[in-house]
Amino acid sequence: MHGSARPRKRLLRVEINGRWREDAVLDGALLVDYLRETVRLTSVKTGCDGGECGACTVLLDGVAVSACLTLAVRCEGRSVETVEGLLKQGRPSRLQQAFHERLGAQCGFCTPGMIMASEALLRRNPHPSDDEIRAALAGNLCRCTGYVKIIESVKAASEASS
Amino acid sequence: MSVELADVVVAQPATIEEAVALAADAGARYVAGGTDLIVNMRRGVTTAARLVDISGIAALKTIVVEANGAVIGGGVEIARLVGHDGIARLFPVIAQAAVTIAAPAHRNVATVGGNLCLDTRCIYYNQSEWWRRSNGWCLKNRGDTCHVAPRGERCHAAFSGDLAPALLALDAEVEIAGSAGRRRMPLRDLYVEDGKAHLTLAPGELLVCVRVTRKMDAFAYEKIRQRGAIDYPLAGVAVGLTMRERRIADLRIGLTGLASYPFLAAGLENLVGREVDDDLLKEIDRAVQRQAQPMRTTLAAAHYRRLAAAAVARRLVARLAA
Numbered sequence: 251m252h253g254s255a256r257p258r259k260r261l262l263r264v265e266i267n268g269r270w271r272e273d274a275v276l277d278g279a280l281l282v283d284y285l286r287e288t289v290r291l292t293s294v295k296t297g298c299d300g301g302e303c304g305a306c307t308v309l310l311d312g313v314a315v316s317a318c319l320t321l322a323v324r325c326e327g328r329s330v331e332t333v334e335g336l337l338k339q340g341r342p343s344r345l346q347q348a349f350h351e352r353l354g355a356q357c358g359f360c361t362p363g364m365i366m367a368s369e370a371l372l373r374r375n376p377h378p379s380d381d382e383i384r385a386a387l388a389g390n391l392c393r394c395t396g397y398v399k400i401i402e403s404v405k406a407a408s409e410a411s412s
Numbered sequence: 413m414s415v416e417l418a419d420v421v422v423a424q425p426a427t428i429e430e431a432v433a434l435a436a437d438a439g440a441r442y443v444a445g446g447t448d449l450i451v452n453m454r455r456g457v458t459t460a461a462r463l464v465d466i467s468g469i470a471a472l473k474t475i476v477v478e479a480n481g482a483v484i485g486g487g488v489e490i491a492r493l494v495g496h497d498g499i500a501r502l503f504p505v506i507a508q509a510a511v512t513i514a515a516p517a518h519r520n521v522a523t524v525g526g527n528l529c530l531d532t533r534c535i536y537y538n539q540s541e542w543w544r545r546s547n548g549w550c551l552k553n554r555g556d557t558c559h560v561a562p563r564g565e566r567c568h569a570a571f572s573g574d575l576a577p578a579l580l581a582l583d584a585e586v587e588i589a590g591s592a593g594r595r596r597m598p599l600r601d602l603y604v605e606d607g608k609a610h611l612t613l614a615p616g617e618l619l620v621c622v623r624v625t626r627k628m629d630a631f632a633y634e635k636i637r638q639r640g641a642i643d644y645p646l647a648g649v650a651v652g653l654t655m656r657e658r659r660i661a662d663l664r665i666g667l668t669g670l671a672s673y674p675f676l677a678a679g680l681e682n683l684v685g686r687e688v689d690d691d692l693l694k695e696i697d698r699a700v701q702r703q704a705q706p707m708r709t710t711l712a713a714a715h716y717r718r719l720a721a722a723a724v725a726r727r728l729v730a731r732l733a734a
Contacts, residue, residue, distance in 0.1 A: 278422070301450070313520045314520060315517050319450045320446065320450075321450070385516070
């Protein structure tokens with residue numbers, strides 16, 4: 251690297267789970283590393299090395315994205331939500347509660363990504379069909395549950411909101 | 413953070429002209445959704461000193477639907493294509509192809525330009541640095557031998573975009589911006605069959621938009637892959653068909669995942685005037701098998717991909733003609 255191309259940090263202003271913050275980040279920093287190591291939101295998992303597993307799914311301006319494929323600097327002035335942000339007064343959301351009650355989580359590694367992908371779905375479609383749930387979670391891999399309990403959990407959360 | 417991204421500088425231009433100027437330097441690369449590029453950088457197969465982030469350029473993000481055609485910006489996210497009313501009405505095949513791309517979180521950020529300019533893929537290339545080093549690198553990256561065809565002289569990595577076959581069947585045109593200005597060309601001229609350099613873009617050139625006009629009556633796209641989501645195509649087939657009085661008036665078959673570039677099956681004009689019967693379907697099957705010659709770039713066997721492409725082409729033609 252030479253001349254003006256020297257790596258530099260810049261100030262990133264971003265709203266995370268409803269609170270604005272500013273941090274110095276490298277241009278090449280990925281959102282997943284920024285969230286885990288700087289903001290200490292360790293629900294955001296690194297499951298694979300290439301955007302294939304969905305364990306790092308977060309919401310960027312309400313839209314599900316893979317944090318491992320997203321440059322942190324692209325979040326300037328925008329809103330990022332992780333599963334930690336779904337708690338209301340320290341209590342789990344309806345969707346989190348449904349994953350708990352319907353055994354949608356086993357080892358738990360894929361769960362934050364599953365819940366955020368489901369959250370994105372339920373916000374735009376509060377009463378999805380089983381096929382719509384499957385389509386919305388198609389990019390989130392789970393090696394424990396076989397998906398049946400996860401789909402039941404999302405379904406239960408959508409029914410509880412009627 | 414991965415070593416490959418630690419030193420990178422990110423520029424965020426607001427206009428196409430600024431972007432093109434920033435990308436003129438050696439070592440600069442465009443990034444939009446990053447769903448392919450960021451992975452390739454983390455694995456060390458793609459390097460860049462500067463990333464020109466074009467995701468904030470409004471001029472790249474428009475979809476204009478006209479009476480009989482559409483202009484789709486290179487920066488339009490795949491998810492927007494899937495849900496766009498005008499595209500669904502005029503060009504459902506584009507939405508059909510778009511919805512098969514990767515998974516929802518990818519489609520939310522991945523773009524039309526990125527999918528059309530997707531890097532080629534191979535089991536010897538899309539691997540970690542450790543894996544590739546252990547295998548003596550490969551012709552596409554650092555090495556001098558293509559492990560797929562060791563006695564050959566070129567890289568056989570496969571082009572795996574899903575939009576290209578549909579847009580080829582639609583006779584799409586692309587607009588390119590570069591330091592010398594704008595130029596337009598047929599989409600097919602964007603590609604050459606070389607896995608190491610499959611795009612005809614000069615360094616720093618940017619795909620601005622795709623123009624499509626509706627010339628045929630019926631289209632369909634179908635993709636064969638290992639799982640029902642996420643995966644790149646083992647074979648992807650788009651068919652465009654116009655029938656007049658139960659006979660073929662125009663037929664095109666676009667293919668992806670089978671060669672280092674997406675291409676239209678040749679020689680189909682000889683089928684104009686024919687009825688779609690068993691004999692014709694057999695001829696289509698043979699033509700696709702003859703022209704689709706996939707190499708062993710995926711875990712699935714190459715002959716399976718060839719047979720699957722032919723079967724899908726036959727099936728889609730039969731369905732569209734019915």
